[in-house]
Amino acid sequence: MSVDSERSVNSHRKTASPHILIVDDEPDIIELLELTLAxxxxxxxxxxxxxxxxxxxxxxxxxxxxxxMRLPDGDGLELVKYIAQHCADLPVAVITAHGTTENAVAALKAGAFDYLPKPVSLKQLRDLVKSALSLPPMQTESAVQVSQRVLLGESAPMLQLRATIDKLSRSQAAVYISGESGSGKELAARMIHERSARHTQPFVAVNCGAIPENLMESEFFGYKKGAFTGAEKDHDGFFLAANGGTLFLDEVADLPLTMQVKLLRVIQEKQVRRIGETQEKSVDVRIISATHKKLNLCVETGQFRQDLYYRLNVIELNMPVLREMREDIPLIAEAVLVKLCREAGRSACSLKKDALALLKSYDYPGNVRELENILERTLALCFDTEIGKEDLQLPHKAKETPQIATIRLPTDLEQSLPLQDFLDRLEKDSIVKALNENRYNRTKAAKTLGITVRSLRYRMERLGLNERA
Incomplete structure (x- = not known):
């Protein structure tokens, strides 16, 4: 077919007018989009x-x-991938038929900015266009270095991570950030937001594990004055506070199941009703979630809803651990030292060669956050401008042998048990011991075991301990 080349709907307007390309084989759709955009x-x-x-x-x-998505000579995904490769700065939105989400998710993963279901809603179209045109230009590497919020490092995992963040910032897709504690999940979320079309709107970070269960609904959705005792004024919850921007749900795996149901509905309907109100309010937020837990395993054990998991995990971003990027440790440590010295108002400090070598050999269970804590502790105790190996006070590496020696070997009876039954018995013994030591106070027992109370309840139910407790 011939190209309807350069059909300028408003040719009398200034050349600075945004130029939009429509790719569709239905004349009625083209005409509708042209009139709306004109x-x-x-x-x-x-x-x-x-x-x-x-x-x-x-x-x-x-x-x-x-x-x-459906064109005479191929699939719309082909065009999305072509644009991602040859016109990286150009946002592309796909129009999907019959409201199917599979194609939309595939397009988002391929690099699409957003999608529109058919029949096309003109309001959604206008909102999408405004959002896409407000995207900041892609940052060069030098511009990234000037940014206050940046993930430092020149290792292959870090370069790949920053490239992925730049790609995700050009999209409206929900992002799930996985990774160990202290690996920079919130920093990555802020970088995605600050490089996105929503960069001028709020970024609201929520630690889901820090909110009492009985306050979750009011904190997330807000309430009206007088809705309950203590509601002395109207309160906008997290969703309304983040309207137009990004809502970052940290430790999302800690949400109770009842809250997961309500959260799923808000994400699907894009409507929020404050406690005490009868009318719902429209909200437009991009959801970025994170947890140090394996969310797919939480789904398998029934601790996390599968339908919510698929809503949040449209695109997954995995944070590399610091022990996989040892060559970046000197650069990160130097930047942390500069920041800490500036905040403390003291002269600049540097690391001796033996200190750098020790830092590079350490495994960092707490990742970058642990490195920051080590250096902050060192500055508090060391008043020299040069920091040596002894000043770091790092734990010795020989720490695994005693742990291996204390592993309980199975008895003759247990040796005949299947592996899962043996592991269940070990888990059951540990839980019973923790409950006895804490006089069956589940909160204290869970803390002793290093798990959440909800996780303890689930494990007790699975092991048949609820009757006794």
Whole structure:
């Protein structure tokens, strides 16, 4: 088919008007989109197949591309991947038929900015266009270094991580950040937000594990004055506070199941009703979630809803651990030292070669956060401008042998048990011991075992301990 080349709907307008490319083989859809975009002051070009769209993309610069998923000469995903490879700064949104989410998720993972279901809602279209056109330009590496919030390092895992963050910032997709404690999950979430179309809107970070269960609904969704005793004024919850921006749900695995159901509904409907109100309010937030736990394992054990998991985990970002990026430790340590010295108002400090060697050999169970704590403790105790190996006071590496020696070997009776039954018996013994030591106070027992109370309840139910407790 021939290209409807350079169909400028508002040719009399200034050349600075945003230019949008529509790729669709349905004339009615093209006409609807053209009229809507023209009223918004946009210039429009259209193509009816992938081949013609590629020719237009090569001939001029666009600020946004809207493409159908089904085209005469191929799949819309092909065009999304082509744009991601050849026009990385161009946001592309896909139009999906019949409200199916599979194609939409595939497009988001391929690099699409967002998607529109058919029939196209003009309000959603206008909101999408405004959001896409507000995307900041992709940052160069030098601009990234100037940024206050940046993940430092030149190792291969860190370079890959920053490239992925830049890609995710050009999308509206929900992101799930996995990784060990202290690996920088919240920092990665803030970087995604600050490089996204929502960068001028709020970033609201919530630690899901720090909110009492009986306060969760009011904290997330808000309440109206007089809704309950103590509600002395209207309160916007986290969703309304983050409206237009990004809501970061840290330690999302700690949400109780009852709250997971309510959260799922809000994400699906994009509507929030404050406690004490009868009317719902529309909210537009991008959800970024994180946890140090294996969320897929929480789904398997029934601690986390599968449908919510798929809503949150559209795209997963895995944070590398510091022990996999040892070559980055000197750069990170230097930056941390500069920051700590500046905050303390003391002269700049440096690390001796033996101190750097020791820092590079350490395994960091707490990752970058532990490195920061080590250096902060060192500065508090060392008043020299040069920090040596002894000043770091790192624990010795020979710490695994005693742990191996204290592992309880199975008895003759237990040796005949299947592995899972043996592990269940060990787990049961540990729980019973913790309960006895804490006089069956489950909160204290859970703390002793290093797990949450909800996890303890689940394990007790699975092992048949609820009757006794």
């Amino acid at each position: 009223r918004m002051g946009m210039d429009v070009s259209s193509a009816q197949c992938i081949g013609d769209a590629k020719q237009l993309l090569q001939s001029r610069q666009f600020q946004l591309c809207l493409t159908d």
